[in-house]
Amino acid sequence: MRPFDYVAPASAQEAVALLAEHGDHAKVLAGGTDLIVDLKHHAGNVSLLVDVTEIPEFLGIEETDEGLRIGSAAKYGEIMEHALCREYTPEIVAASHTVGAVQTRNLGTIGGNLVTCVPSADSAPSLLVLDADVTVAGTDGNRRMPLTDFFVGPRKTSLAPHELLVDIRIPKANLGKPSHFLKFGLRKGQALALVNAAAALWLDDKGAITEPRIALGAVAPKPVRCPKAEAVIAGKQPSDELLKEAAEMAVTECKPIDDFRASANYRRQLVRTMTYRCLKRSVEIASQR
Numbered sequence: 163m164r165p166f167d168y169v170a171p172a173s174a175q176e177a178v179a180l181l182a183e184h185g186d187h188a189k190v191l192a193g194g195t196d197l198i199v200d201l202k203h204h205a206g207n208v209s210l211l212v213d214v215t216e217i218p219e220f221l222g223i224e225e226t227d228e229g230l231r232i233g234s235a236a237k238y239g240e241i242m243e244h245a246l247c248r249e250y251t252p253e254i255v256a257a258s259h260t261v262g263a264v265q266t267r268n269l270g271t272i273g274g275n276l277v278t279c280v281p282s283a284d285s286a287p288s289l290l291v292l293d294a295d296v297t298v299a300g301t302d303g304n305r306r307m308p309l310t311d312f313f314v315g316p317r318k319t320s321l322a323p324h325e326l327l328v329d330i331r332i333p334k335a336n337l338g339k340p341s342h343f344l345k346f347g348l349r350k351g352q353a354l355a356l357v358n359a360a361a362a363l364w365l366d367d368k369g370a371i372t373e374p375r376i377a378l379g380a381v382a383p384k385p386v387r388c389p390k391a392e393a394v395i396a397g398k399q400p401s402d403e404l405l406k407e408a409a410e411m412a413v414t415e416c417k418p419i420d421d422f423r424a425s426a427n428y429r430r431q432l433v434r435t436m437t438y439r440c441l442k443r444s445v446e447i448a449s450q451r
């Protein structure tokens with residue numbers, strides 16, 4: 163591996179300035195579980211790593227007036243142990259448990275996962291179904307955007323060249339929303355998802371489904387929501403037939419590919435089954451409230 167310089171700035175603005183100054187020669191480093199592997203094979207002209215894991219705004223998990231704030235440099239291990247995540251967003255905890263192995267979870271960050279923007283990123287579905295927002299820092303300061311807009315395509319986010327992902331925010335109204343996450347890989351551990359899926363919904367006082375959300379990974383160029391499947395169940399009384407109808411609609415909203423891990427057809431079957439199971443479990447959790 164080629165040698166490189168390393169710097170750990172103390173603020174987002176300092177990090178942004180370094181990225182602007184060094185252009186293509188600089189890369190952002192968080193846990194390094196993706197980046198260092200990439201640099202071993204395609205170092206290109208990278209000569210400086212800008213470590214964001216010591217910047218206070220990128221760290222920590224806290225409850226704010228608006229909801230839950232998760233610093234982009236929060237590691238999976240931290241999320242899995244954190245009392246607020248376990249209480250308010252158990253499916254983000256569940257998704258974190260499925261990432262890689264212990265070593266990956268002790269180094270890898272939720273922000274790094276979102277920025278890599280691979281279609282199978284395991285953090286994405288459970289954040290999408292909770293309507294997460296992200297904060298982005300750039301030369302003109304910070305801006306916020308829905309996570310759905312952050313994902314653009316395979317390995318492409320809406321981050322401009324010198325921008326950084328600061329944190330992820332779950333709105334207060336969605337803390338504790340009944341939700342379920344599932345991942346299916348070729349093995350139980352250390353496997354990328356053939357499909358990952360999450361659902362979240364409320365039941366109103368008459369038992370009808372409100373604010374349903376369904377999200378899928380590894381079946382489209384980026385992690386996606388399934389608005390047509392959500393519309394199938396919104397405002398209706400849950401039944402097995404209805405949830406299966408929504409799962410069938412979700413199949414029409416994804417565009418899986420054939421690759422060496424699975425055929426597109428197999429992935430479509432996984433979408434059908436996993437969407438149904440995520441919805442069913444979310445309804446069960448909501449019914450027990």
Ligand SMILES: Cc1cc2nc3c(=O)[nH]c(=O)nc-3n(C[C@H](O)[C@H](O)[C@H](O)COP(=O)(O)OP(=O)(O)OC[C@H]3O[C@@H](n4cnc5c(N)ncnc54)[C@H](O)[C@@H]3O)c2cc1C
Nearest residue numbers: 190192193194195196197261262270271274275277284327
């Ligand atoms: C053995 C192994 C198993 C894995 N298993 C899984 C798995 O099961 N599921 C899964 O989803 N992923 C998996 N991964 C991928 C990886 O671990 C995750 O995507 C991880 O969350 C990346 O986070 P990181 O902190 O290590 O990112 P890094 O490697 O440090 O960075 C990743 C990319 O994001 C950029 N970046 C990081 N933070 C920021 C920021 N705040 N702002 C702007 N850019 C930033 C970096 O420049 C780089 O381009 C695995 C990786 C390995 C090596």
